[in-house]
């Protein structure tokens with residue numbers, strides 16, 4: 001949550017920083033700001049609305065685009081920038097980062113990701129010493145602490161301040177007495193420092209994907225409680241006690257990282273939905289040529305052949321992928337499998353055996369609770385695997401094994417292609433496990449069904465206009481319930497989450513049988529039911545459930561297989577999924593159709609109401625949840 005970008009090098013630092021912030025914008029987008037040192041020391045005040053002393057800064061509520069439009073084009077020697085997702089204090093200009101010490105000529109400018117748990121206590125102590133605070137943020141406490149400890153040695157003051165902090169942080173700061181340097185530090189929050197030897201430039205970001213098109217870099221990922229001092233052409237890293245430490249530099253090609261582009265689609269979400277057939281085809285053609293499907297796990301075949309318990313972890317959509325896979329793995333690979341929400345798992349003292357495997361699933365690899373849950377599993381000595389879309393992310397760096405999704409950058413906060421990639425990778429993982437454990441895989445579910453997913457998705461995407469017409473009949477409702485049974489239950493949870501997060505419409509998913517244990521009390525003609533009916537094993541039961549809600553007047557929108565003779569007679573609207581698909585492929589099919597449905601309902605609802613919608617950046621959300 002929140003994005004950081006900083007630049008020290010020969011290019012225009014302000015422009016480079018604005019461009020870099022665009023690359024982390026989906027991390028938080030309620031306000032944005034930049035600070036730096038003016039290149040020319042001149043008496044004349046720049047046109048910036050708040051230039052004081054030698055530090056130039058500009059920050060405001062709103063997007064990076066708005067910042068880019070309004071920031072005076074000052075020539076800076078270096079720049080640090082931030083795009084915010086509010087944790088402490090409302091999204092407004094005052095609380096936007098950079099935060100500065102409250103003097104009339106600020107000495108320190110600082111940007112921060114994360115949350116300081118003991119900020120209230122520290123603020124109280126500082127206020128008793130007479131320090132004035134101008135914002136409601138926890139971040140300002142860090143600035144004031146540095147100021148409190150600063151005599152002439154900035155590094156010492158910085159380290160002393162960090163020792164006082166409880167919580168998580170990635171921090172980047174500058175001080176007017178040290179205009180040649182940027183200080184950075186991290187604890188439980190990602191912070192990458194890239195060095196381009198050719199261009200002689202340093203780039204700092206909370207996400208190395210923001211280094212797109214910056215050539216071949218050497219990247220240092222700061223570890224917990226490390227402090228970095230970045231100067232022109234040099235990077236020094238220290239531990240908390242200011243002992244210099246040698247830091248790992250990972251070769252990182254930012255040359256091929258694509259610059260984010262909607263490629264002509266109205267939203268990233270739609271583009272990413274349409275990316276899916278190619279992503280599936282790429283993963284499956286590469287991975288299914290021969291057994292073993294997962295080359296990365298081959299050296300560990302013995303260990304994986306003994307796994308007798310699997311815990312799949314994730315948050316939000318990634319938890320839905322976990323839940324789906326738990327049905328599949330038990331069914332196909334016959335291994336006891338449970339899916340847990342990462343934030344719950346970490347506090348429940350789980351029982352894990354010596355042959356347990358913990359799988360952490362995440363698009364970003366930076367979700368705080370998923371990382372904490374992985375660490376909790378590692379503390380218990382259990383083998384861990386991450387399934388992740390972002391290479392070099394914390395999860396990837398910390399898990400024993402990793403399966404990279406390679407779905408390409410996912411920009412929209414609403415996760416679509418990452419989810420179906422997770423499902424596909426988990427399917428391969430399931431087949432891999434079955435093979436190494438010598439479990440015969442039934443014919444109903446095999447590689448052929450996986451290989452049909454890409455063309456099947458294409459045919460669903462071909463129904464976009466039809467789905468948009470259906471959506472237009474439902475876009476005026478204010479609340480929805482999504483129902484499914486068996487693997488269609490997690491699919492319905494995921495579909496409900498998609499609609500809810502991008503439209504602001506109330507949408508909940510339930511196992512269809514649970515309806516009569518409570519939610520049916522809500523059902524009437526104002527409350528549509530979206531029914532996932534394509535699970536053949538539970539089809540007859542779904543028919544009964546739909547008759548029950550129909551009797552109570554609920555509008556019914558169903559998704560089912562093309563051969564279905566019954567559901568279309570009950571439902572008001574039916575989206576038919578391609579003929580001849582097996583149970584598991586029907587989950588992919590229902591999911592793809594539900595993504596389009598959510599997108600179209602949100603688009604129409606947003607246009608027809610005054611809901612402040614931006615499908616790619618839903619209100620209050622962020623792409624990456626790095627606070628717990």
Ligand code: M6R
Pocket residue numbers: 315316317318361362363364365366367370413414415416497498501621623624625
């Ligand atoms: O990066 P992760 O997969 O770990 O993120 C987990 C959730 O925050 C994420 O899936 C969230 O629920 C999405 N906004 C859903 O579209």
